[in-house]
Amino acid sequence: MDVLIALGTTVAFLYSIFLGWEWFATGQQGMPDLYFEAAAVIITLVVLGKLFEVRAKGRTSQAIEKLLGLQAKTARIIRDGEEMEVAIEEVLVGDVVMVRPGEKVPVDGKIHDGQSAVDESMITGESIPIDKKQGDEIIGSTINKNGLLQIEATKVGKDTALSQIVKVVEEAQGTKPDVQRMADKVSGIFVPIVVLIAIASFLIWYFVIEPGDLRSALVPLITVLVIACPCALGLATSTSIMAGTGRSAENGVLFKGGEHLENTRGINTIVLDKTGTVTKGEPALTNVVVAPDFNEETVLAIAGAVEKNSEHPLAEAIVKGIEEKGTS
Incomplete structure (x- = not known):
């Protein structure tokens, strides 16, 4: 040409x-x-x-x-018995990484100690955090919700799940x-x-x-x-x-090759394995069903008091729904 x-x-x-x-x-x-x-x-x-x-x-x-911006920039590791903060590029396979509540998991690894709920929505699309305990695998760039975790790094740099997605x-x-x-x-x-x-x-x-x-x-x-x-x-x-x-890619859809993108012209049916893919991606309180002997306002007030201090997405959805209904 x-x-x-x-x-x-x-x-x-x-x-x-x-x-x-x-x-x-x-x-x-x-x-x-x-x-x-x-x-x-x-x-x-x-x-x-x-x-x-x-x-x-x-x-x-x-x-x-x-x-790449989803990845943590630094990691808090325990090396030679000392806790130190290093750049993500300096983390080695076998290092024990400390992840506090609310922080991103820096690398792929296995939980060495601790338990927590981990938000893996950026990888799986599921808005409900997954409970993780000692010995469970954990993916880098996911978010630790409420517990202190010690993670043994098993994949770093270009070997992490996020890096593979970028590749x-x-x-x-x-x-x-x-x-x-x-x-x-x-x-x-x-x-x-x-x-x-x-x-x-x-x-x-x-x-x-x-x-x-x-x-x-x-x-x-x-x-x-x-x-x-x-x-x-x-x-x-x-x-x-x-x-x-x-x-x-900006919208979270990955094509493994140009030919797959081209083949989408022949699609007439799409089957999805989770509702979060086609909804807002977060839980919401839609209906309240109470037993005949209970009052809805009382039930909502009790539920709101119980869930108010929780960071779990279901608890947050319940509290938000109760507030929208005008019940405290």
Whole structure:
């Protein structure tokens, strides 16, 4: 595709210079048909397409940066019997990491001591924290809700689950969907054929249709080279994949390759394994059902008093729902 763009614009530009020089040298009446604007417009459109592609890549990079931003920047580790705070890059496999309530888990690991509820929604999409105890696996960048944990690091750096997710997103940007591979194959055959047709058109005009008229013979040559350029297809496919996978990553949807994104055009049914995926992603109090011998307001007041000091999402949902109902 770049060959056709370069040939078409260069020939059109040089041909216009030739016509302008000829007009100036011979003093002909009237301005000849020049093609400077055609070459300029083609180059402008190609550069504009490249700009869109770069902007799409920029949005993709921002999505990846947001994913990396979910990771903790420092970790509190116990090394040689001393507790110290180090950069996340300095944590080694086997280090014991201290994670206080409300903090992010710095690395993937196994709970060495302690128990707590861990919010894994950024990985699983489930809004309800998972109870974790000694010996349980824990994922980096998840949030420790209410207990002090000592975690033995088992995966650090590029081996963590979050880093693997980022790697999947980056690999998806580099893969070519079927339509782009097809465009590349077609271009590999199409470009030489177009060049041959352009040369044949020049020779036919120069030797058969208008013998010896170089000016008339160059017009069909330029026309074939410029019009046949399939640059729109090549630019559109790569840009759409970059923009699509980047935008998906921003919304928590990961595609393992461009071909999977392309295959979504044939989807007519989606099956989801959890309600949090299609709802607000957090629990809410919707209905209150009380036994015949109890009063709703009394039940809500008791439930609110019990759950008020809890950090559990269900407790927070109950308290919020009670407050919205005007019961304290």
